[in-house]
Amino acid sequence: MGQIFIANPKGGCGKTTVAVQLAGFYANTARAVRLVDHDAQRSSLDWAAGRPSACPPIEVRFFAEQSFAQCDVSAITIHDMPAAWTLDNVDTLIRPQDTVIIPLLASPTDIKACLRFIMGVYRSGLLERGVTIGIVANRVRTNTRYFKVLEAFLAKLDIPLITVLRDSQNYVRAMDRGLTLFDLPASRCSTDRAQWQPLLDWLPIVDP
Template structure:
């Protein structure tokens, strides 16, 4: 089983959007997928409740308020971590090899929060010893804005790769509302979005 954790202590950065889209993609590839919701707001599980019956199935797993989050018998477990997620939360949740995706928005508050989180990761001996493949995702991006340029400049200075930039579009709102992924939407509408996902899916295809 491959594990993907989507985490950032800053709320509203798009963790649930990334987690659900990744889960939907792999389910559509005939993979057995568990979507593990660590947030008591249950946003990922709410998305899953809206999923049409004709879509590839995804196993819901509750991992908040003391629920047992043991996951077995799947190809992928996708973990949607909560806002205010700490390093201790990650240590408790991650067992074995894993991917860690960190979405960051192009705003002053989000960049500062991202700096603190990345610094905490780099300083922690647990992280240095663990086999965790970390990737950064610039999320809800409008490429013609100054703060997108600031975000890219910042990410180029850290020792973790910027995997891709995902644009700010209503396609993700429609997908979240309907319990589907962008890969389930009409192809002509999501050409640009699929192109932006290619680097991330290629990155996930390599072992952590």
């Protein structure tokens, strides 16, 4: 089974948010889920420390190095990659059956930084090796000028935009309590949950 890597060297674009939400989704479908925190800030670990014991469990590990041994494949494994990771060791880390999600904010600084990362992705040969790669636009306000700039940027890439997540306090509140949207009553976050569906449909997850 493939592993899911959440990567973008820019801090604050939503790597931990996407990693944690996906872990919460799969845990709530009764699958075994492992969340691997590679970031020195340990935000995924902090989040997991506050997770109520009544919630579906998520195994969280910390790897300071990016050169970790491949995890066993009995659980859905989600990697929250570190800020400033610019594809070091990518050939040994990421295999053809794996998926890379790039969260991206609609700001000029983030788009420029992401362009450098995506140039690296092209040079790395990941796409030729068959690795599935997609972009998640995060904290988006669709009626802004910078969303149009983001759309124009994405139109030039071979990497698809999978979904658009709005800026929502539901993420901030859930993070604070060790929860995800998928641990909350659907009625409280239906707009936000609906925005995850294209990503969940796109991910090539098969049960272990």
